[in-house]
Amino acid sequence: MRVAIIGAGQMGEALRRVAEGVGHQVTAIVGRPLEEAFWDRLSAEVVIDFSHASQVRFVVERCLSRGIPLVTGTTGWTAEEEELRRWAKAVPGARWIWGGNFSRGVALLKLILQKVHDLWPLFSDWEGVLVETHHSRKKDAPSGTAIELQRFFPALKAIYSLRVGQIVGEHALLLSGMGEEVEILHRAHDRKVFADGALWAAHWLLQQNAYVGRFEEVFLAHSQG
Numbered sequence: 001m002r003v004a005i006i007g008a009g010q011m012g013e014a015l016r017r018v019a020e021g022v023g024h025q026v027t028a029i030v031g032r033p034l035e036e037a038f039w040d041r042l043s044a045e046v047v048i049d050f051s052h053a054s055q056v057r058f059v060v061e062r063c064l065s066r067g068i069p070l071v072t073g074t075t076g077w078t079a080e081e082e083e084l085r086r087w088a089k090a091v092p093g094a095r096w097i098w099g100g101n102f103s104r105g106v107a108l109l110k111l112i113l114q115k116v117h118d119l120w121p122l123f124s125d126w127e128g129v130l131v132e133t134h135h136s137r138k139k140d141a142p143s144g145t146a147i148e149l150q151r152f153f154p155a156l157k158a159i160y161s162l163r164v165g166q167i168v169g170e171h172a173l174l175l176s177g178m179g180e181e182v183e184i185l186h187r188a189h190d191r192k193v194f195a196d197g198a199l200w201a202a203h204w205l206l207q208q209n210a211y212v213g214r215f216e217e218v219f220l221a222h223s224q225g
C-alpha cells in the first residue's frame with residue numbers, strides 16, 4: 001500500500017517503521033498537515049492519522065471529500081464522534097474507520113465482554129472487575145481502553161488501575177463466583193501492535209466499497225454474521 005501518515009510523534013514513527021518493514025511505501029509523514037498544498041500534492045492509497053484530536057475533523061474532511069480512505073487512530077475527540085459519523089455517512093462511497101485502540105486482541109476482548117454481558121443475568125451472584133496495568137509514566141487512569149471495555153460490560157463492579165515500571169498495557173477481566181473464578185487477560189507487549197492493527201484496518205478498508213464506522217464494529221458485524 002502507498003500510505004500517508006498524519007502524526008510524526010511516537011505512534012507515527014512506530015507506524016512508519018512497521019509499514020516500511022512489511023513492504024508498504026510511506027509517501028508522507030507529517031505532524032500538522034494544515035496547508036492545502038499538502039493535500040493537493042498528496043499521493044496515497046490510504047491515510048492513517050495518529051496525531052492530535054484538534055485536527056481530526058480537518059483530516060476527515062480533507063480525506064473524505066477527496067475520496068481518500070482514512071484510518072483514524074487519534075484519540076480524544078469523542079464529543080465530535082457522532083456528528084462526524086453522520087457527516088461522513090452522507091459522503092457517497094466514503095471509507096473511514098476509527099478506533100481508540102487498534103489492537104485486534106482488544107477488539108476480541110470487547111466481543112468476549114459483550115457475550116459475558118448477555119449471559120450475566122445467569123450470574124447474578126457473581127462479581128466482575130477490570131484491572132488495568134500500565135507503565136508509571138501514564139498519567140490518565142483509568143485507561144481510555146478500560147473505559148471503552150466497560151461500555152461492553154456495564155455491570156463491572158469496579159476498574160482498578162495500577163501504574164508500575166515499563167508495562168506497555170494489560171487489561172484483565174476477573175469474574176468471581178462462589179468457589180470459582182474466570183480470568184481473561186489481554187497483554188500488549190509493544191506499541192507496534194497498534195501500528196500493525198492500523199495497517200490491518202487500512203488493508204481491510206481498501207477492500208470495501210464504502211464503510212464508515214469504528215474498528216470494533218467490523219468485528220461485531222462479523223460475529224453477528
Ligand SMILES: NC(=O)c1ccc[n+]([C@@H]2O[C@H](COP(=O)([O-])OP(=O)(O)OC[C@H]3O[C@@H](n4cnc5c(N)ncnc54)[C@H](OP(=O)(O)O)[C@@H]3O)[C@@H](O)[C@H]2O)c1
Nearest residue numbers: 007008009010011031050051052073074075100101102194
Ligand atoms: N488507536 C490506537 O490504537 C492508539 C494507540 C496509541 C496512541 N494513540 C493515539 O495516537 C495519537 C498520537 O499519539 P503519540 O503517542 O504518537 O503522540 P505524540 O508523540 O505526542 O505525537 C503527536 C503528533 O501529533 C501532532 N500534532 C498536531 N497537532 C497537535 C497539537 N495541537 N498538539 C500536539 N500534537 C499535535 C504532533 O505534531 P508535531 O510533530 O508538529 O509536534 C505530533 O506529530 C494520540 O491521540 C494517542 O492517544 C492511539
